[in-house]
Amino acid sequence: MSIIKLIGFESFEDGRGSLVSLEANNNIPFEIKRVYYMCGMETDRPRGFHAHKKLKQVLVCLSGKCKVILDNGHERESVWLDSPDTGLVVEDMIWREMHDFSENCVLMVLADEYYSESDYIRDYKDFTNQVVS
Ligand code: TYD
Numbered sequence: 598m599s600i601i602k603l604i605g606f607e608s609f610e611d612g613r614g615s616l617v618s619l620e621a622n623n624n625i626p627f628e629i630k631r632v633y634y635m636c637g638m639e640t641d642r643p644r645g646f647h648a649h650k651k652l653k654q655v656l657v658c659l660s661g662k663c664k665v666i667l668d669n670g671h672e673r674e675s676v677w678l679d680s681p682d683t684g685l686v687v688e689d690m691i692w693r694e695m696h697d698f699s700e701n702c703v704l705m706v707l708a709d710e711y712y713s714e715s716d717y718i719r720d721y722k723d724f725t726n727q728v729v730s
Contacts, residue, residue, distance in 0.1 A: 600667045600674045600691065604655065604684040617681055619657075619707065626686065627653050627709040634659070634705040638698035648692045648718045650727075653709045655684040661702035668692040670728030678704070692724050 606624055609616040621629045638644065645665075656665060662679035669691055678685055684707075687693055695704065710716070718724045 600669050600672060601676045602686040602688075603676070604686060606657075606682050606684060608682045615681075619655075619684075625655055625684070625707055629707050630710055631708040631712060632705065633708075634703060636703045638663070638695075638702055638704075640698055640700075642698075643694055643696040645694045646692075646719065646721075648690055648724045649716050650718065651689050651710070652716055653689065654687045655707045656687060657681060657684050657705045657707070659703040659705050661699035662697075663695050663699065663702050663704060664697045666694040666696065668694075670725050690724075690728060692718075692721065 604624060604626075606617045606619065609618075619625050619629075621627065635644065656678060658678035659681045662677055664675055664677050665685060666673060666675045667685075667687060668674075676685060698704075718727065
């Protein structure tokens with residue numbers, strides 16, 4: 598089974614532009630407790646490089662594009678996020694890296710828990726040691 602799980606959002610398009618609606622427990626598969634977004638990234642300065650012990654997230658690239666690498670401790674896969682109509686589901690205990698940001702990239706993240714530094718695993722070796730084999 599692929600580590601990359603994408604959700605296609607319905608986009609309401611008309612002459613005025615497009616509108617996408619995100620709803621908890623509907624097209625987002627959890628109760629949303631937190632939303633954050635990143636912008637102003639530089640192409641050669643990747644972000645992420647961590648996993649969460651217990652956190653579900655959906656990443657949506659609202660503008661521009663970036664490459665996301667997901668790693669479950671056994672396999673590593675990558676996907677380009679380049680559409681506001683697509684969400685990437687990232688479950689518990691998945692190492693993530695975001696690379697190759699375009700100049701105008703805005704990356705939004707929905708999460709099912711509040712920010713907690715103690716939920717982070719920031720060392721790759723610690724991560725692979727904690728992955729249930
Ligand atoms: P960090 O997790 O290091 O970002 P990235 O995963 O992109 O490398 O977060 C950067 C800073 O923002 C760090 O000081 C923690 C803070 N932060 C919050 O205060 N709340 C949040 O919800 C998040 C995700 C980060």
